[in-house]
Amino acid sequence: MSSVVLTCGYSYHTQRFHDHYSTGLPCYLFRLQTEGRCEADIAGRRVSLEAGDLLMLPPGTVYGLHVGEQNAADGSIASGDYYLLTVSEWLDDWWARAGKPLIARIDPDEKLLGLWRLMIAEKRRQTDDGGGTGSPELIDYLLRTLCLYLERAVTETAAPSAPPPFAVLRLKRFIEENATGRFKIDDAARHAGLSVSRAVHLFKEHVGRTMMDYATEVRLSAALERMKYTSFSLHQIAENCGFGEYSYFHKVFKQRYGTPPGVFRKRFRENESGTNLL
Template identity: 30%
Template sequence: MPVNADRLPEAAAPPPGLVVIGHYDELPGYGISRPGGAESWLFLWTTGGRGRVRQGRAEVAAGTGDLVVLAPGAPHQYAVEPAAAGWRFWWVHCQARPGWTPWLRPYDAGDGLYAVTPTPAAVHGRVEAAFGRMLADARWTGTEAPPATAPGHDRVAVAHGTAARELALSSLEEIVLLTAATARPPATRPGIDERVRRAEALIAADPAAPHTVRSLAARVSLSPSRFAHLFAEQLGRSPMRALREARLRHAARLLEGSDLSVERVAAASGFASPFHFNRVFRDRYGVPPGVYRARGSMVGE
């Protein structure tokens, strides 16, 4: 059964297998410091006031409509920004799905901190509604319809069961996609050729497509040899290596969020041979696809 909490211990962070969501409205002086970091990812969405978030050597301000994401394993701190009247924000501790990393990468501020900002006001309402659904869905037992809304007094909820956890993660995936797709990423890689960026976008948009060096080169108006050289020179890996990584991330998401067989996951991710898929997936994630899915389904039970 889901467990509700009025508040987590100030410096505590839940283990990565749980999805924990909350909404705080804090006054000046509030702050959290975790010198050892956390085992789980932390997502912070500001609805009012201002906060200050630091991870390792990276530091960002968090204003209304900013999504700040902290990867696990690095020392971090967050607090009401000095001189601010307060800070209202949603927060989620969870194990991020592998497929979210490419969406967040353009907003990398260093040391595992991602600042997805600025997001347009037009998406704020939908994002906040998704957080509200997460708070309600954390109570879902999987045996009846999820609650339409969370009780008004509830500020924190813990989703233990698989059904509640996956439903909450689906809402968080919507939030990450909405914000990452609509924000204007900073120019973190100013030296990257626009044609290479377009090829990256083509791969990310449809990793299962039958891309080749020749087909990608044609889409960006370069010869295959010039395209392959430029891509590898600027991104540090070949186009086909980048494509394989994108396909593996896509496969991991399908294993996490669908009941497709491993063979169908392989085909839907662009792998012609299930045997080849099993081998490269194990090389990338350390376990075969079936074991990866089984481990994910047991988290939070």
């Protein structure tokens, strides 16, 4: 059975707003606060929600939303959120696989918000007047991807040890997404809203390595994949994976794996299983 997205969208409230499910939600509710603040009643407990607070509520949860009861000092009301209500057999299985917190604090990065916007756009296509063109299959896969991405975001910020600040998570994701391009520490720090010195210190403190070391690991991982599964030359791989000159790539690869990239690739091609090479 494909997933059925009942409704999804983005809402921004500047006036008082209340929503109640006193007999319990009839479906799954996902709600991510992105701006301002509000309050929610969840299973008999009232909680304050600020940017980064995620609700993941299963069917049957008694739920209420209250916007405007916690006004700013000047009396203004502001609350923005992405929301999604859905039913899905896959979601039932996903929910049952491991316990999910009803509320969690995550980093609402652009990739996550981009997934949510894609879901909103595809749902709008499906419901447009005149016969929507939205694809139920695509909506099903977008929902699964969004749920798995949310689960990872929750796991990252709910580790048993003290979780790293959101800024560190943003730095890691920026490096992972940009290391094979023209990556600069200044750009990563700007993305996380930090000074360069603060970004360097926080990253080393919480990750245990420098940002450039982490970027090198990302580049090497990308290079390994290309060496195994593409016909790109080693010089092309060096350039495409952010190393620039092949001589530098050769040096870093050999230091990390103890063998030159050319020798590694030759061995891999001679061994179809690709195991026990490093």
